[in-house]
Amino acid sequence: MRRVRDALLDIIETCLRVLPWPTEPRLILVGKPGRDAPVLVTCNYDLTVRRVLRALQGQNAYLLVVPTRGINVWCAAAGGLFTAHQVISMLRASGIGDKVNHRRLILPQLSATGVERKLVEQRTGWRIVFGPVYACDLPAYLAAERKTEGMRRVRFPLISRLEMAVAWAFPSSVVSGLILALGWRHLALPFVVMVWGIAAALFAFFPWLHGRIWPAGQRKPGWTRYLIIFDPAIRRYLLVWMAFVVGLCLYTYGWGNGSTWRVAGWSLAGLFIVLLISMDMAGSTPTYKSGLHEDRLLRIELDSAACKGRAMCWEVCPKNCYVIDAHLHKAVIALPDACVQCGACVVQCPEDALAFAGLNGQRIPPQMIRDYKLNMLGRRAKAISEEGE
Amino acid sequence: MRILESAPHRYDLGIRLLSLGHITSVYDRVVELARGPEVLDLGCGTGNVALRLAARGLYVTGVDLSPDMLDVAREKAPASVALRWVQAGAAELIDHFQPATFDTVISVLVFSELSASEQTETLRQCHLLLRTGGQLIVADEVRAATFARRAIQNLVRIPLAAVSYALTQTGTRVVRDLEPRVAAAPFRIIRREANHLGDFVLLEAVKEEAGDATRS
Numbered sequence: 001m002r003r004v005r006d007a008l009l010d011i012i013e014t015c016l017r018v019l020p021w022p023t024e025p026r027l028i029l030v031g032k033p034g035r036d037a038p039v040l041v042t043c044n045y046d047l048t049v050r051r052v053l054r055a056l057q058g059q060n061a062y063l064l065v066v067p068t069r070g071i072n073v074w075c076a077a078a079g080g081l082f083t084a085h086q087v088i089s090m091l092r093a094s095g096i097g098d099k100v101n102h103r104r105l106i107l108p109q110l111s112a113t114g115v116e117r118k119l120v121e122q123r124t125g126w127r128i129v130f131g132p133v134y135a136c137d138l139p140a141y142l143a144a145e146r147k148t149e150g151m152r153r154v155r156f157p158l159i160s161r162l163e164m165a166v167a168w169a170f171p172s173s174v175v176s177g178l179i180l181a182l183g184w185r186h187l188a189l190p191f192v193v194m195v196w197g198i199a200a201a202l203f204a205f206f207p208w209l210h211g212r213i214w215p216a217g218q219r220k221p222g223w224t225r226y227l228i229i230f231d232p233a234i235r236r237y238l239l240v241w242m243a244f245v246v247g248l249c250l251y252t253y254g255w256g257n258g259s260t261w262r263v264a265g266w267s268l269a270g271l272f273i274v275l276l277i278s279m280d281m282a283g284s285t286p287t288y289k290s291g292l293h294e295d296r297l298l299r300i301e302l303d304s305a306a307c308k309g310r311a312m313c314w315e316v317c318p319k320n321c322y323v324i325d326a327h328l329h330k331a332v333i334a335l336p337d338a339c340v341q342c343g344a345c346v347v348q349c350p351e352d353a354l355a356f357a358g359l360n361g362q363r364i365p366p367q368m369i370r371d372y373k374l375n376m377l378g379r380r381a382k383a384i385s386e387e388g389e
Numbered sequence: 390m391r392i393l394e395s396a397p398h399r400y401d402l403g404i405r406l407l408s409l410g411h412i413t414s415v416y417d418r419v420v421e422l423a424r425g426p427e428v429l430d431l432g433c434g435t436g437n438v439a440l441r442l443a444a445r446g447l448y449v450t451g452v453d454l455s456p457d458m459l460d461v462a463r464e465k466a467p468a469s470v471a472l473r474w475v476q477a478g479a480a481e482l483i484d485h486f487q488p489a490t491f492d493t494v495i496s497v498l499v500f501s502e503l504s505a506s507e508q509t510e511t512l513r514q515c516h517l518l519l520r521t522g523g524q525l526i527v528a529d530e531v532r533a534a535t536f537a538r539r540a541i542q543n544l545v546r547i548p549l550a551a552v553s554y555a556l557t558q559t560g561t562r563v564v565r566d567l568e569p570r571v572a573a574a575p576f577r578i579i580r581r582e583a584n585h586l587g588d589f590v591l592l593e594a595v596k597e598e599a600g601d602a603t604r605s
Contacts (some may be wrong), residue, residue, distance in 0.1 A: 088481055090506070093509065
């Protein structure tokens with residue numbers, strides 16, 4: 001029964017995963033945890049909590065679910081909803097301190113962009129360790145008590161990509177399909193099939209489309225920018241849509257049956273498809289930089305003199321951008337182009353040696369990123385303009 | 390009312406609209422009841438209660454988790470009044486204040502944003518921070534008492550929640566078991582005011598001497 005319920009919830013929550021799915025923040029006992037059992041932390045996004053519990057089957061551990069408003073680890077951390085405050089709050093409210101002998105808290109690595117480690121440690125005496133990115137790596141991580149390079153890196157395999165395709169296709173096909181069905185019932189079904197096909201194709205070929213054919217973070221060259229894939233520039237996709245409508249009119253009135261109602265229906269369907277294709281799908285993954293706000297792309301600057309090689313950046317970077325020079329005890333940004341600007345390294349650097357810098361060279365103080373969660377989409381503009389004033 | 394928090398500059402207008410203007414009378418009532426002189430406004434947001442209290446001449450400390458909200462509060466505060474603003478979560482009061490620092494702790498629309506265990510922890514800390522005889526004032530959305538009233542409550546709430554979901558991708562919640570939790574902290578509830586529907590309450594409670602509390 002429980003398995004059926006879980007499977008149903010999995011399907012519903014995957015189809016509607018763009019919505020928050022809050023579950024009660026609480027302390028969950030996994031197996032029969034003793035006084036030395038590991039204490040893990042996760043967000044209160046229901047899908048995540050159930051996946052973590054599934055990964056922990058057969059283990060004895062405590063799982064502390066912190067209130068992130070039903071939003072997943074990565075989005076909540078980058079959006080200022082999964083921070084040191086939520087962790088401190090649940091550490092105290094759950095009374096976990098009385099249940100274990102140790103003070104070692106394992107957080108999901110992707111929360112590093114939100115949870116300021118230093119603050120939790122100062123306030124509570126708990127020591128924070130950033131565990132693996134993925135729940136499925138937890139058993140191996142707990143057994144070995146160390147993180148391999150693979151556990152630190154964000155992956156985007158076909159199965160995850162298809163999950164994302166479902167998450168895009170389901171709500172957009174339902175909403176726009178219903179609107180179309182109001183006036184153009186014969187159009188609705190072929191349209192829905194098209195939406196699912198486009199979403200599946202875009203995500204199946206995602207790594208090739210985004211990154212190889214069009215290098216990430218760069219303007220698409222020449223006419224190819226009018227393919228508007230992952231490119232939410234309003235002027236561009238409206239232009240493409242208008243071109244489509246003009247073509248549609250030419251065809252319908254020139255060769256077809258000249259039905260205006262039909263033109264209207266297909267124009268609407270065309271608008272929905274243009275919107276779907278141009279959506280910021282890159283930004284909805286943890287592996288690619290958002291395509292929104294080209295003007296707000298920032299660089300990470302490393303002040304090598306301040307760096308003491310404590311490797312926090314190396315530990316939390318989901319793209320493995322850093323290497324540590326063991327002789328010099330310094331971090332080096334080895335893969336600057338792979339950076340997705342999550343800011344985890346900036347938030348965690350104990351020496352404030354890392355900072356975001358705008359295209360015009362303005363440096364945003366790391367504490368500002370920590371306090372205001374400026375890695376949140378849209379907030380950077382505020383920081384840069386205020387700095388420039 | 391967390392749904393408006395992501396847009397601090399629009400919070401005041403938004404919350405007035407959502408409460409159909411009632412929130413202003415809640416602020417006024419809370420301010421009227423507050424004795425002070427040392428007042429902690431927990432979850433002060435853009436400072437609506439804190440600024441009114443300060444205008445009455447009380448010594449006010451506003452605490453909020455959101456630095457953006459505090460920025461708006463600072464902008465609104467006239468230069469002439471002395472107010473303290475502290476960025477902290479509801480369970481981080483003990484990190485910033487000594488025990489028995491305040492005469493009054495106020496929290497308007499805060500407990501509805503906390504999980505059950507956090508509410509208990511926050512009340513424990515409020516109790517610790519208050520002087521003996523100190524006053525706790527809590528105003529929040531609660532679950533209506535009877536089935537019929539809950540039905541009316543949901544009739545209003547669900548469309549409202551749908552709209553706020555569409556606009557801000559976040560829902561609102563109501564507090565359950567607020568009164569037993571306050572009583573268990575332990576506070577003695579001396580006043581309870583509710584609206585007609587019974588889905589918004591204002592509680593006034595006092596911290597008694599340790600001996601009194603165990604007896605009750």
